[in-house]
Amino acid sequence: MTAVGIDALAFFTPNTYVDLTDLAQARGDDPAKYTIGIGQDQMAVAPASQDLISMAANAAAQLPAGSLDDRLGLVIVGSESGVDESKAAAITVVRLLGLSPWLRAYDIKEACYGATAGLLAARDYVAAHPDRTALVIASDIARYGLAASGEVTQGAGAVAMLVSAAPRLLIVHDDAVAYTADLPDFFRPTGLTVPVVDGHYSTQAYLDFVTRITARHQEQYGDVLTDYTALLFHLPFTKMGKKALAALTADDRLEDRRQAASVLARRVGNIYTGSLYLSLLSLLCHDKSMRPGDRLGLFSYGSGAVGEFFSGTLAADFSDRIDAAGVTAMLAARHRLTVPEYEAMFNAQLPLGDAAATVPLGGDSARFTVGGRRDHARWYRDNTQHEGD
Structure with a gap:
């Protein structure tokens, strides 16, 4: 059977951030x-x-040249930051990137899990259509x-993954084990701009899930933790990954790799659906001991x-399918906001509703930016192209 997985991976984050030492001092912590x-x-703003x-x-545009060619048959956006209750963000992304319209495009929403659902759906699609x-x-x-209990675990960013047969970055195995339970740990009712969160409950739920699901995976597939060169986790904050690994093992080797996988999240913050895949990128950028076959x-x-x-x-050419130097340069080029600047930026968002509005470009140097709202x-x-559309 032809291997299927991630052929290339790219990352984008806004060019503004707040230093959390500055924020702690401003909050009296x-x-x-x-x-x-x-x-x-640090925290991307x-x-x-x-x-x-x-x-x-912006993330997808940074994939290697030629990645998004006529073989592309599926576009999925995983997100819990939707700006429309009906239309999929993926449809607009297809247009912005100038992709062929002869494909399927849709969004997946389930809190921070949505992109994983998308990746595994894409894996199944390519397995059925290897061309x-x-x-x-x-x-x-x-x-x-602002000044909320979860303020320090904010962030912003996107990770784009090209999924193909014979992938050159990561072969994704058909061994996923999933578990679902209806829990009231985190939700954002329609109309609210910030979520309702029970942080302690959510942390305990996370730890229960990671131990329960990992044990089930070992029962079904006969693996043990020593089979793995690294374990990667969803990182709403990097200490969560440390707690998760500690709940599974005290292996120093895996702890060293966990630290490498946390470097980018420490500088960007929580990016919800992308956090696990930012962890993957961070590991490959910051642990040079990783080898094909790991x-x-x-x-x-x-x-x-x-x-x-x-x-x-890991596939044979994995190190060539990320732009580690580009990620380093993007983070180094960001502007450090003062706390008052951060607070003003936080409050200066496009308001809810459908009223016409224009968003100034300001100092945003990204290729794609929000221009505003018109005709709802x-x-x-x-x-x-120096124009909106």
Whole structure:
């Protein structure tokens, strides 16, 4: 059987961030509460000129040249940051990227799990149609409110994954084990701009899911944790990954790899559906001991709740299918906001509703940006063309 998996991976985050030492001091907290207790150093802040659609298009546009050719038959966006209750963000992404219309495009929403559902659906699609490819994008803006208990676990970004037969980055195995339970740990009723969260309950639910699902995976497939070179986790904050690994094993080797897989999340924050795949990118960027044939375990969790564990094997050309230097340069080029600037940016979002509005470009240097809203719908700029559409 032909192997199927991730052929290439790309990442985008807005060009503004707040340093969490600055934020801790402004909130009257010890910085160690954020940098050690939560495990975060910086937090990406999305201006009004970025939303899930513009970020998704910006991430996909950074995939290797020629990735999105006529073989593409499926586009899936996983997100819980939707800006329309009916129309899929994936449809607008298809247009912004200039893709062929002869494909299927839709969104998946289930908290932070949506992109994993998309990846595994894309894997099944390509397995059935090995001459086709699929594009899966995780794109989210995590917002909890100024001075809210979850403020330090906000963030913004998107991860784009090209799925193909004979993948050159990660072979995704057909061994996923999923578990679903109706839990009230996190939800955002329609009309609210920030979620309702029971943080302690959600953390305990996450840990219960990771131990329960991993044990079930071992029962079904006969694996043990020593089979894995690294274990990757959904990271709403990086300390969560440390807790998850500790609930499974005290293996120092896996802990070292967990730290490498947390480097980017420490600088970007929580990107909901993309957090697990940002962890994958971080591992490959920051642990140069990874080798083709290494087996990875991936745990995905979405509040509400759905969890899933599956495995993958690094392909021969994996290091060529990410742009580690580009990620480093993007993060280095960001503008550090003062806390008052961050607070003003947080509040200066496009309001709910369908009233006409224009969003200034400001200092946003991304290719795709939100232009505003007209005729009830958002419109977007492609800044390589100097016009909105």
